[in-house]
Amino acid sequence: MRIFVINPNSSVHVTDHVRETLEKIKRPDTELFVTCPEHGPISIESAYDEALAAYHILPLVQKANDEGYDAVILACFSDPGLDAAKEISKIPVIGIEESTLHMAAMLGHKFSIMTGMRRRIPTRDCHCRERGVMDFYASSPALEMSVVEMDADAAKAKARIIEKARVAVEKDGAEVIILGCAGLAGYSEDIEKELGVVVLDPSSVALKVAEAMVDLGLHHSKAGRFSYPPKKEIK
Amino acid sequence: MRIFVINPNSSVHVTDHVRETLEKIKRPDTELFVTCPEHGPISIESAYDEALAAYHILPLVQKANDEGYDAVILACFSDPGLDAAKEISKIPVIGIEESTLHMAAMLGHKFSIMTGMRRRIPTRDCHCRERGVMDFYASSPALEMSVVEMDADAAKAKARIIEKARVAVEKDGAEVIILGCAGLAGYSEDIEKELGVVVLDPSSVALKVAEAMVDLGLHHSKAGRFSYPPKKEIK
Amino acid sequence: MRIFVINPNSSVHVTDHVRETLEKIKRPDTELFVTCPEHGPISIESAYDEALAAYHILPLVQKANDEGYDAVILACFSDPGLDAAKEISKIPVIGIEESTLHMAAMLGHKFSIMTGMRRRIPTRDCHCRERGVMDFYASSPALEMSVVEMDADAAKAKARIIEKARVAVEKDGAEVIILGCAGLAGYSEDIEKELGVVVLDPSSVALKVAEAMVDLGLHHSKAGRFSYPPKKEIK
Amino acid sequence: MRIFVINPNSSVHVTDHVRETLEKIKRPDTELFVTCPEHGPISIESAYDEALAAYHILPLVQKANDEGYDAVILACFSDPGLDAAKEISKIPVIGIEESTLHMAAMLGHKFSIMTGMRRRIPTRDCHCRERGVMDFYASSPALEMSVVEMDADAAKAKARIIEKARVAVEKDGAEVIILGCAGLAGYSEDIEKELGVVVLDPSSVALKVAEAMVDLGLHHSKAGRFSYPPKKEIK
Amino acid sequence: MRIFVINPNSSVHVTDHVRETLEKIKRPDTELFVTCPEHGPISIESAYDEALAAYHILPLVQKANDEGYDAVILACFSDPGLDAAKEISKIPVIGIEESTLHMAAMLGHKFSIMTGMRRRIPTRDCHCRERGVMDFYASSPALEMSVVEMDADAAKAKARIIEKARVAVEKDGAEVIILGCAGLAGYSEDIEKELGVVVLDPSSVALKVAEAMVDLGLHHSKAGRFSYPPKKEIK
């Protein structure tokens, strides 16, 4: 199968990192095309960044449909533009946040989501509510590092995650830790060893959920929320 | 005070209609500037339309801030780009959906939201959940008319609303009816007489909430969810 | 417009304080009549106080209707007797708690309610649940001061609020602070400067919501929950 | 044990009916004193009636405490003044609504509450939410009969209940039917036979819950929500 | 009346303890038969233990029905097999957890459940959600003692409960403390004195709820969730 992976920010560096991570775990018969939009913010850390990114990924989603891909993955933990992408797409669109939240819900009583900046904690609350998984949500500890900083100093990011995740486990009852940032793809195993809980890398989860959906011949229901948008004049 | 009203779709006709409605009910000392983005869909009936509109209204929100307005109103019932707009704005940004949902919650036990197409019912569900007002939400009857059709045949739209709203009142327990479409601004009084319940025109409600906020010197809290976006490279 | 403001406790001193606060912020064309019941508790700090106050304010609500006022404000943060008042009233009755909770919901991700005594924290929980705004409720820090103490030593009350509100912001994620006590009307600006979050004075918010409702010609829906009580023998 | 039963409305006729019903099912060693306030509405069908009744029952609750009773029952399905009564009381105060909702929750998946007038359906919704039992609440079918009418024509009331309850069972999934009106005490057995579901008479349930609480030496926790009201001047 | 009490674990020692506790508080006209299954785990501290115990208690529930008892009590705080037991039983089956959660909900704003091991905290969360009483649930402090340890050193268990319950009251807002372990039956009074809150012993509560149900002639509704299982081949 052929899967079209969109890194919604415009950072080629992060895109390369996502590609490397996913290439390692894809099934032999899965072919990946990993890309990012030419325009838009180089990282996504606000609703403003999300709105810009959403706009720029939609043509890529269309392209994936036009070129006969089997599924699309949006590889940013805020799933910017996910609903719009599902509407215009015949093939399944898998958000790494959405798929990971549901996977986490099956693996433990509650999960915590590691997030970059304190200002994004409300976003995590909102997304868990919007996606209907509040019962599983323990907390969203902030690393107080920007995506750029995490990318620049992976060791520091990892140490910070372990410190914050330990608190989530001991105080908030987290049994599963979600690495809420595409830029951290690939470090989950090390962290899992340290903490003794399950650690999820969202991009990896999304890839496997995408493979599962394609195997099952599934797509989003076009009977309501995700039906095709009405045709109209766009100025 | 000076209020900057953005019709998020690109229809000059709808923009004019919103302007007329609001000019009639504004306070004498309120000055309105009503506009719409040059680009984007001419009506908003999908998450796809919302994503496009959100992108195009953000520069207008910035402009309202730069030009010293006191508040911004987003005059489309789906409040496209509301969170992003609040983030980049120092002055309050009032979504007509958000402000109307809260007003409705004070006026009756439950409200129903008249919506255009059946495909948008899930959107109403989602927005009521996201905005934390599910306890007040009775139903979202679909008129099965597009925005363009409603605009073209106001009499038919009004008749359809009365028919559907009657069912909402009798079966779903609605005590307040929300006209979930900016294009219908101005008809609430007639419908109210017919049905004996409270009918809300969202644009009108938003204007009065905006005036109240400005009088109170209020703005969105910049301490968390709506703090300014981090500065970064935007390609 | 003419607005009838009821301080539900029987303290003339607090009534005067409310009057002064509201006179400063009312619109030039708004006329206020601020009063309190002759009988009942001099402050409201229990469900028992609320039950007594509710009984004594209802004739005042009737009087406001009989004398042609445009709206009634109940200026006690527990909104005692609000549902009964809405039932017997043709004109809108605005509770300062109800209107402030909804205003707060639009201004930040979560709010905390400063309350007097620890014993009233469950009341705040209950009211947020009853009013359907639990999703926005962060916490209810107790000042451990009675209304009388707050009134006697405003400086101490203010200092205590700042101390407790700071914890609410840092630990509970509050982005908006509600001064849950009519007696504190007028200090919100100072506190806001200190804390960098939005601070709401409920009486002020209620006045502006009342002005907005009257401008819009709104009243409570008489189609269900707030319909007029059946006529009957009252012994 | 000695139980003080308050019919919160001022109807001697209903009070007698409650007394007869409870005398039949009390334990031999239970002594009942059944009374009603001298003042207040003769039936309770609105929040307004509730507010008046709440005021008048509080001295009776005090009297029950002063005279050494073991428990108080409030025998009106809206439990008017329950929180205030619990605050001022050392002995347990059992609301017939509250105790019946919890009993019903143990006996079936969902319950429906037979109510008098359509206008009270929102009240039932509100009370189930306030009392934290929404998960068990199926519906609240209205008999469209006033308390006086039910009292005047018991056969008609019974027939109407059976008709409406049947719909609740078949359409709303009700497995337990609550007779949400003290005036109907005593008919549950007949209705149960007809419908094949469990039918609860709230006054009877409350009496048995009261006996259980007294046996267990229980009272309301005075550590928070129901702690004694602060002493203060009452004008 | 005759009540059949099943201690779901296979410990004769715990069974004796339950019998002693209940014999002291039963009504004079109540006759108790207290037993435990011959097979199954000697204590219940996991879903695995629950699954084994559920299997072994079902024949005892059947036996209680066959021998004409009036009610069954399952005396383990996790209520193992409760739904299955209700299905096969004509007489009411009272789980000590279920009945105590509902009793606690009437006695204070929120309750905390003392539990043995940290690993069972999620179980308490789950059960409160399943039983629809989340609004009343404050916390579930772990004693970090196994059932066997509690049984072996009652003084230590009591001291630990007091220490942990104090935190629940002061930090989590608990107003009622539930002793979430049948093995602790009988100590509630001492603990209550120490803490000044209401302390519930679940077995005792269940006995009184059972007596109340039998007095009222109640049983579980057989109209849906608890209707008799379809007859079928069991290999």
Place this chain on the structure above:
Amino acid sequence: MRIFVINPNSSVHVTDHVRETLEKIKRPDTELFVTCPEHGPISIESAYDEALAAYHILPLVQKANDEGYDAVILACFSDPGLDAAKEISKIPVIGIEESTLHMAAMLGHKFSIMTGMRRRIPTRDCHCRERGVMDFYASSPALEMSVVEMDADAAKAKARIIEKARVAVEKDGAEVIILGCAGLAGYSEDIEKELGVVVLDPSSVALKVAEAMVDLGLHHSKAGRFSYPPKKEIK
């Protein structure tokens, strides 16, 4: 990878049907062992059946662990014994209900679950609440056919599903239909064509989720709810 599939009922016929369905869709490198317990009910249509089945599948889960399988699937839509199975297992245990509910949540706004008998509708409600997915749950239409009848007359079952599912789509807003019965495995494609919505066969979904989990090296978190049961005497 090697996956151990347990049909929790004791019907060899249903077991064979599950095997055939899964063999067709497994990945080439996946090896399946499909079995059922020797003892227990031949179909699962009550909590009683679930309790019996849960007991008998636990040794099989242990066996799968002992023999080095990579994952276990419980192929009955009620997931009997799932929590206990997760506790005793080192390898992931996938319930077909749990995994399908989460998959459905990603594919449409709401799902409906086709169920056999009316008496099981409350079970579906309960499981959706327990599994934290109530926001996605539209309804649970009953086919009014036993598992045996469905098995005996597949054409009738399919026709009945289409009839009932159509109502779910049109009235309840279902966008995804779940075939809530392992016995119906294999018919989803036909039904999907007829209805134009997404139809999920739970066993198939579970197999693909299992493959995804194994690929990702995932297992249930052993840090809390699913940690190994304490060792103890089992009589």
